[in-house]
Amino acid sequence: MHDETLGVHAGRAVDPATGAITLPIHLSTTFERDADGGYSRGFVYSREGNPVREAFERCITELEGGSESVAFPSGMAAAFAVLQTLRPGDRIVVGQDTYFGVRDLLIDYFPQWGIETAFVDVNDAAAYRAACTPQTRMVWLETPSNPLIEIIDIEAAAAIAHEAGALLVCENTFATPIVQRPFALGADAVVHSVTKYLSGHSDVLAGVVTFKEPGEFKRHVRDFQSIAGSTIDPFSAWLTLRGIQTLAIRMRAHCENALAIARFLDGHPAVARVYYPGLENHPGHDVAKKQMRGFGGMLSFEVYGGRAEAFAMLARLQLVARATSLGGTHSLIEHRASIEGPHTRAPESLIRLSVGLEHPDDVITDLKRALETA
Numbered sequence: 001m002h003d004e005t006l007g008v009h010a011g012r013a014v015d016p017a018t019g020a021i022t023l024p025i026h027l028s029t030t031f032e033r034d035a036d037g038g039y040s041r042g043f044v045y046s047r048e049g050n051p052v053r054e055a056f057e058r059c060i061t062e063l064e065g066g067s068e069s070v071a072f073p074s075g076m077a078a079a080f081a082v083l084q085t086l087r088p089g090d091r092i093v094v095g096q097d098t099y100f101g102v103r104d105l106l107i108d109y110f111p112q113w114g115i116e117t118a119f120v121d122v123n124d125a126a127a128y129r130a131a132c133t134p135q136t137r138m139v140w141l142e143t144p145s146n147p148l149i150e151i152i153d154i155e156a157a158a159a160i161a162h163e164a165g166a167l168l169v170c171e172n173t174f175a176t177p178i179v180q181r182p183f184a185l186g187a188d189a190v191v192h193s194v195t196k197y198l199s200g201h202s203d204v205l206a207g208v209v210t211f212k213e214p215g216e217f218k219r220h221v222r223d224f225q226s227i228a229g230s231t232i233d234p235f236s237a238w239l240t241l242r243g244i245q246t247l248a249i250r251m252r253a254h255c256e257n258a259l260a261i262a263r264f265l266d267g268h269p270a271v272a273r274v275y276y277p278g279l280e281n282h283p284g285h286d287v288a289k290k291q292m293r294g295f296g297g298m299l300s301f302e303v304y305g306g307r308a309e310a311f312a313m314l315a316r317l318q319l320v321a322r323a324t325s326l327g328g329t330h331s332l333i334e335h336r337a338s339i340e341g342p343h344t345r346a347p348e349s350l351i352r353l354s355v356g357l358e359h360p361d362d363v364i365t366d367l368k369r370a371l372e373t374a
Ligand SMILES: *Cc1c(COP(=O)(O)O)cnc(C)c1O
Pocket: 074, 075, 076, 077, 099, 101, 142, 146, 171, 173, 174, 193, 194, 195, 196, 205, 206, 207
């Protein structure tokens, strides 16, 4: 089936009890046992399983083309659940431009448990291969990356990871399964911050991990969800299923709008550099064309000067909201270095834009005024 159809139907059916077309929200924390003590209806306690959570997990599994998904209360909870499968003595190889929360976890927490992290330039194949020592159990990849919008060749990275006997985990938050299918390119697990495009309206905090194959890795993450109590709540799962019904259509609009805005910024004299894989001058353009359908809704750009000039430009905006996060209907813009903290790689002049679903001409008018009325 096509993405549009999966978005509306996958994981859900008309409610047999009532005929309701949309899935009811099951808030009950506990479920009745049979007279003989069994659980023939499949549910025991909401931390271990809930009908809405299951529907969401099945839906994203079908969209990604995996075997099973495990949903969490945030993207970081999903990332942590995957990372905690590492054992003392293991090594993880991570791209230099990785979401700062994941990077800070690996720098600030994991060394105390004997887990070593190598941060590499993933575009340097030799350095990447050298970093994948025999101790390497996991390679963590984010493409397009945050906030430098680097494009990594997933198929090439999978070959290097698998040669070293490591699992390839791919963050698909920026692209979504509509734009990019990491499993078809060799990934073993896909991680999402559901908070972003999947829920899509800046009103849900959630995360999910999808696995290519059943097996020990998946079991470990599923057990962690249940035992550590790290599970998505039913209302967030329900809102996400509502959001996913329009995911394919939203992503098409995000991609189209972002390309128009990137082209405008690229030609503007007050803009020093634009980072968007849909532009022919982006170093990852050819790889993006090969592995993505559309180029996503995220872009970054640099103004001339530094932090003061970037803040001054942001202060003049009237439509685009100054806020962190991404993937919603509102265009959101932010100075990245000042939110990421001490480990940031973002230049002080870099501004990240999550292109929303407003008409792109209105966003361009706002950006133009902010760039030109210094
Ligand atoms: C936002 C984000 C996260 C963290 O997700 P939360 O839902 O905020 O916990 C992880 N990775 C990427 C790429 C993100 O954009």
